[in-house]
Structure formats: C-alpha cells, structure tokens
Amino acid sequence: DAKTTQPPSMDCAEGRAANLPCNHSTISGNEYVYWYRQIHSQGPQYIIHGLKNNETNEMASLIITEDRKSSTLILPHATLRDTAVYYCIVRVGPSGNTPLVFGKGTRLSVIA
Amino acid sequence: DGGITQSPKYLFRKEGQNVTLSCEQNLNHDAMYWYRQDPGQGLRLIYYSQIVNDFQKGDIAEGYSVSREKKESFPLTVTSAQKNPTAFYLCASTSWKGALFFGSGTQLSVL
Numbered sequence: 001d002a003k004t005t006q007p008p009s010m011d012c013a014e015g016r017a018a019n020l021p022c023n024h025s026t027i028s029g030n031e032y033v034y035w036y037r038q039i040h041s042q043g044p045q046y047i048i049h050g051l052k053n054n055e056t057n058e059m060a061s062l063i064i065t066e067d068r069k070s071s072t073l074i075l076p077h078a079t080l081r082d083t084a085v086y087y088c089i090v091r092v093g094p095s096g097n098t099p100l101v102f103g104k105g106t107r108l109s110v111i112a
Numbered sequence: 113d114g115g116i117t118q119s120p121k122y123l124f125r126k127e128g129q130n131v132t133l134s135c136e137q138n139l140n141h142d143a144m145y146w147y148r149q150d151p152g153q154g155l156r157l158i159y160y161s162q163i164v165n166d167f168q169k170g171d172i173a174e175g176y177s178v179s180r181e182k183k184e185s186f187p188l189t190v191t192s193a194q195k196n197p198t199a200f201y202l203c204a205s206t207s208w209k210g211a212l213f214f215g216s217g218t219q220l221s222v223l
Contacts, residue, residue, distance in 0.1 A: 034211065043116075043202050043214025044155070087154070091210070099145055099170065100212055102155035 004088045009107040012082075018075040020106050022088030025069040030092050033064060034100065035073045037084040044087065044102075047073065078110045115139065118203050118215035125190065125197060126223050133188045133218045135203030141213075143206040144186040148172060148199045149217075155202060161186055190220065198222050 005023040012018040024033065032051050036044040048055055048062045050071075055062045061074040075082055087105040092098060116137045125131045137144065143162045147155040157170030161180040175194025180186055190197045198221050204212040 032210065036212070041200070041217070041219075043204070043217050044212070046211040046213065049209070049211060099157050099160050101157070102147070104154045 004090060004103055006086075006088050006103065006106045008104065009109070011109050011111055012075075012078045014080060014110055014112050015077055018078040018082065018108060018110070020073040020075075020086050020088075020108065021070065022073070023070045024088070024090045027068050027090050031090045032092070033062065033068075033071050034089045034091065035060070035062065036087045036089070036102075037082075038087070038105070039081075039084045047086075078108075080110050080112060082108065083110045084108060116203060116205055116213055116215040118201075118218050120218060121216070123218055123220045124223050125220060128192045130189055130191050131220070133190070133201055133203075133220070135186045135188065135215060136184055137186075137205045137213075138184060139205055139207070139213065140183070141205035141207060142183070144180070145204045145206075145212070146170075146176075146178065146186070146188045147202045147204065149202060150199050158188065158201075 032049050034049040035047040038044040047059050048057055050062045064071045085105040085107050087102050089100045119134045145160040146158040148158055149155050156172050158176050159170055159178040161167035164180055164183050167178050167180050177189045201218045203215045
C-alpha cells in the first residue's frame with residue numbers, strides 16, 4: 001500500500017472549516033483514500049473514503065486532486081468535539097480484506 | 113445494536129503471566145484485526161484474520177497469539193514472551209466497503 005504524509009498538527013477556530021491535507025504521491029490506480037479519526041482513548045472512527053471523485057457525507061467532504069497524488073479532508077464547521085487525531089490511509093479496496101496501515105496522523109485542535 | 117465489543121476495558125498483567133483480550137463482533141464481518149497503540153503513536157498491526165480458522169501475522173506479532181474458531185470472535189493472548197506489553201489494544205473488523213470498525217479498546221498494564 002502507498003505511503004501517506006500528513007502534517008503532525010493543526011489548529012482550527014471553532015465554527016470555521018478545517019482542511020486537513022494528505023500527500024500520497026505513490027498511490028496506484030486501484031488504491032482508495034480512507035480517512036479515520038481517533039478521539040483520545042477511543043478506537044478510530046471511519047469518516048469517509050474515495051477513489052478519484054470528490055465525496056461528501058454527513059461528517060465531512062473529501063477532495064482528491066485530479067492526479068490523485070494528494071487529498072484534503074474538509075470538516076465544514078469544526079466544533080470542539082472534532083478535536084482528534086486524523087489518519088489518512090491508502091489501500092486497495094473497497095472489497096479487499098487486507099489490513100490498513102496507520103501512520104501518526106494529524107492532531108487537530110479546535111479552539112474556542 | 114451491531115458493533116464490536118472488547119473486554120475488559122482495563123487489564124493488569126503480572127510478570128510471566130499470559131493474559132487474553134476478548135473481541136466479539138455481531139456485524140457479520142469476515143475479516144478481523146488486532147492493533148497495538150503506544151502513547152503518541154499510530155496503530156501497529158499485530159495479527160489479522162480474513163476468514164474463520166485462518167490468521168496471519170502483522171508487523172509486531174512476536175509475543176502474541178490469536179485464534180479464530182468462530183466468525184464472531186477473535187481473542188488475543190499476550191504471552192509472557194512479550195516483554196513490553198503495556199499499551200492500548202484495539203480490535204477491528206472490516207465491512208464490505210473496506211472500512212474498518214473498531215472496538216473501544218483495552219488498556220493493558222504490567223504490575
């Protein structure tokens with residue numbers, strides 16, 4: 001699976017959009033981009049995933065560049081409860097059962 | 113409600129003792145996983161199982177053992193050979209979308 005690069009930490013003002021970047025320059029054509037977040041002392045929570053089109057659900061939006069070498073997770077109106085570590089992962093999917101490899105992610109702090 | 117249940121939430125191990133962490137899911141997922149997380153670090157894969165009666169080692173399998181006798185259950189045993197077992201242990205299973213669903217974790221500490 002391709003490797004991802006994320007900034008170690010970011011701050012965001014409450015109510016503003018949080019834009020979390022992820023670089024995956026070695027992504028291959030059949031690899032999806034997945035995003036998870038982990039609130040302290042809890043298991044990671046699935047947020048969203050995509051292949052090449054932009055995706056949106058009730059939690060977030062995922063913007064993937066045309067060359068698929070990077071992506072951005074957008075939390076449109078960040079709240080204090082969005083403070084967490086956010087992980088960007090690429091892997092072959094969606095039906096594959098191979099493990100996801102987690103890096104250190106981005107620690108997002110939402111500030112009042 | 114469907115989900116993944118890990119127990120216990122906190123566990124203490126004495127020197128030389130084996131301990132077993134429980135993981136049960138009622139999501140009808142085929143694949144299940146065990147990850148270890150140390151403070152301030154990402155998740156590292158210990159073992160995974162794609163189907164009943166079959167499992168594979170992950171990146172840090174030494175000192176751990178697993179079994180998969182039932183689809184719903186994937187217990188992890190931390191053996192005495194694991195010299196640094198203190199960590200947060202997370203169990204997960206995979207949906208048809210490839211998304212992982214995690215349990216709430218077990219914090220293991222050494223007495």
